[in-house]
Amino acid sequence: MVVAKKYILKKQFSGFPKATDVQIVEEEIRPLNDGEFLAxxxxxxxxxxxxLFEQPIGQVLMGSQVAKIIESKLExxxxxxxxxGHFGWRTHTISxxxxxxxxxxxxxxxxxxxxALGALGLTGNTAYFGILExxxxxxxETVVISLAGGAVGSHAGQIAKxxxxxxxxxxxxxEKGKYITEELGFDHFINYKKSNLKEELKKLAPNGIDCYFDNVGGQMSNTVVSLMNRLGRSAVGGFISLYNTATSDAQRVPVLPLEDCIVLKQLRIExxxxxxxxxxxNEAIEQNLKWIQEGKLKYRETIVEGFENVMDAFLDMLKGKTIGKTIVKI
Incomplete structure (x- = not known):
């Protein structure tokens, strides 16, 4: 008999998530039917x-995993x-x-x-298609990447290089700034916590910004977009600055009131x-793998050990304590 462990949502996240919002429970795995496998x-x-997504109370927390097939009745x-697979935060899955x-x-x-969960999976593919497509x-051209020390941002910036x-x-x-410039080849970094973002961008991009890979949203994106050149392009893949705010509509509305700038400069924000x-x-996986093998693309993983530490790893990632892709080894 196989017993699975899984994280279920105990309480809806409000503001920044808390460890007490989830609970680890056990589940006995039933016998396989034809056409199924156990991973x-x-x-x-x-x-x-x-x-970002609100899930029903009692549901397994969403997420991808690399899993090994340990029993199979599927050719x-x-x-x-x-x-x-998108199996969620659980140790065993019938699929x-x-x-x-x-x-x-x-x-x-x-x-x-x-x-497969990072540079050669969801992370790398998000960067690949966001930049190229x-x-x-x-x-x-000049490209600006927000959340540049994260898994997607650091990958996207390297593709632009x-x-x-x-x-x-x-x-x-x-420290993350030194990492992306000294190891990954970014030309410059701006620590928005220590600098006037708009003034630093004007200094480092005196001829304006052509492309913006936006992972943050909010006031930061408002600032970057205001400095974009005519026919500039912005790929909006996330708005993490708003993920952990309270849930009222007034507090969750992104800040981008630059209609005049967008229209007059004919910007494309997608x-x-x-x-x-x-x-x-697989196209993206194969190309990212080729760039890694050629030494043109580097990656970093923050590996956390133990199923019982998944929620802690999630919280540290949201707090910006990790570098590159955060993964839990079971």
């Missing part, structure tokens, strides 16, 4: 988007293979045939399996969700 979690992902999903991006793990050329930066752009990262920690590119999922 055991190896790595769990924690991501900012998990804070094409043999025991011993690894899968990437049927998966669809992209839930899939049998591709060949990562001896790269860590955890990369929405921002579409041209060689020599590969394309020959000048890249400025915005973040709130000098929100996106990664599901749009599921049909091209």
């Amino acid at each position: 055991e979690a190896v790595y769990l992902s924690v991501d900012p988007y998990m804070r 094409g999903y043999p025991v011993g293979k690894y899968v990437v 049927k045939e998966l669809n992209i991006p839930n899939q049998i793990l591709p060949n990562f050329a001896n790269m860590p399996l955890s990369l 929405i921002c579409k930066p041209q060689k020599g 590969i394309l020959g752009c000048k890249v400025i990262g915005i973040l709130g920690d000098d 929100g996106f969700v990664i599901q749009t590119w599921y049909s091209r999922w």
Whole structure:
């Protein structure tokens, strides 16, 4: 008999999440039916988007994982293979045939399996399509990345550098700033907690901003957009500055009252969700892998050990205490 552990939502998040909002419970796994397999979690992902969505009380917390198939009654999903699935925060899962991006793990050329949740998975693909399909930066243009020390932002900035752009990262920690400039090749970083963001951007981008990869929203994005050049492009993949505010509508409204700027400069500001590119999922994985192998793209993972520490890892990620992709090893 297999007993699974899982995190369930005990209380709706209000403001910044608390450890007491969730609870670990056990569940006995039933026997498999034909056409099913049983997967055991190896790595769990924690991501900012998990804070955005309200889930029903008692439901397993959402999230992706790399899992090993330990029993199978489904052709094409043999025991011993690894899968990437949206199974949530749980140790064992019964599943049927998966669809992209839930899939049998591709060949990562001896790269860590955890990369399927980061640089060679949701994180890397979000950066890839956000930069290439929405921002579409041209060689020599200036690209600004918010939340640049995070998993998606640090990846997106490197792709912009590969394309020959000048890249400025915005973040709130000098050590992370040194990391993205000295190790990842960003041209500049701005610590918004210590600087006047608008004045620093004017200094570092005297000819204006052509592209903005927006992970933050709120007043920061208002400032960046006001400095964008004619025909500038912005890919809006998140608005983490508002995720942990109170839930009243007045407090959750993003700040972007720049209609005159947007119209007169003919800016394109486009929100996106990664599901749009599921049909091209492996394209991004293959290209990101190639860039890693060529030494053009680097990654960093913050690995936390133990299923009992998933919520702590989630909270530390939201607080900005981690660098790169935050993953829990089960």
